[in-house]
Amino acid sequence: MPAAPTPTGLDVDERCSCELGSLAGIEEHLHRRSYRPGQVLWAEGQAANRLVILDQGRIKAVTVAADGRSTLLYVFSPGSVFGLLPFVDGQPYPATAIAVEEVCTREVSYSALRSALQRDPSVAMGLLAVLGRRLREAMARVEASHRHGSWTRVAAALLLLKPRNETLPLILDIPRPRYTFAADLGLTPESLSRGLTRLVNAGVLHRLDAARVQVLDLEALERLAAGERPHDVGSDRHPER
Template identity: 45%
Template sequence: MQLTAALAREARTLLAPYARGRTFGAGDLLWREGDESGTLVAIESGRVKIYRVLPTGSAVTIYLFGPGDVFGFMPFLDGRPYPATAQALDDVTALVVSRSDLLLAFQRDPQVAFALVRLLATRLREAFDRIERSSIPEVLPRVASALASLLPAGVRPGALVVLELPVRAREFAGAIGVAPESFSRAITKLVGERVLHRLGPRRYQVLDPAALRRAAGAGAHEP
């Protein structure tokens, strides 16, 4: 997570001369699955979810992006349409780069392309981590693993640690492949074991980061 944030900052800095400001209202679609690529987005404020609609009609959240994130560049690299829909969860302020301006940036400064490729590679590694988490059959370790991934790096014993879910609990549960009711029960168990303290619908104080990580590892497969 820390590496991804650093790479995203690098990409935003390099792209800034080619970007323009834009706002999206809550619920607005940035693009639909199947649209031709046209916009790379760097979020300054607000949150965006990336989702696909299954043949059954249900929507599956694939990614959640917030301030500092850069996304939407994969179609620029492979020339194919957007593989999923992007929707603003609340009011979003962002820098956007058009396809023509991004190609111009590539020509003028190869470091722009290198930065995006490094960011994409890191996202792929994160995707593998998410696949590994989703393969854990038990709900509690899966929830604990997802929460542990939000912990800041280098947490010291006794430090005050507060986690805030990037979206509503129901959407977060869907993003990690857990039913909302099961997610709620897992949170209640972690609260009862004094691993977490509930501060609000989306905010939790982590009372014992080490215990949270142990709970996450409890569902790991034996080699």
């Protein structure tokens, strides 16, 4: 899909400004792109060449193990900036980036970004801050996926789906197809369904329909994502795969 140059003077999303610290010298290099649901922006191991600012929609980052199991590392929401790690270390993309829904982005090539950094080194501090936060969140997500039951993986994934700075009342759309979302969490569709049901029974969620849930207790969801067990769960007798 061809990229169209971003018009001069385009307003920069406030959250992007906060993440990058300074966009001086970058705006003129930004190009607009759009992606369809399920479209891959880049694949894990692919040579890296650009930084992405997400303006609309959500993009998930997943890794795939040798046995074929995938792990959801992050779900980027509007205002996110990503594609930083390869820019810093010169290595290929560490994860596959996939559009969850209709997505609009602004993108800058690494070569243009390097030129901008040479003109304004202060941009680097914002980039490093974003990179550090992404790495910490990804490591916590992977650790939780291996240490806890299905409810913890589901709770953590739902928090990733939450738009930044949004509070209650909060309605979340479960990504479709559901079996793909379950696989991203290292679960079967049945385990995903059980995890959602447990969170509903615990009073954390209210199921609106097959594709949407309402968060009733955001603080409880955050505690569960950190590994706390819902009061009604009991022993987790079912296998997670």
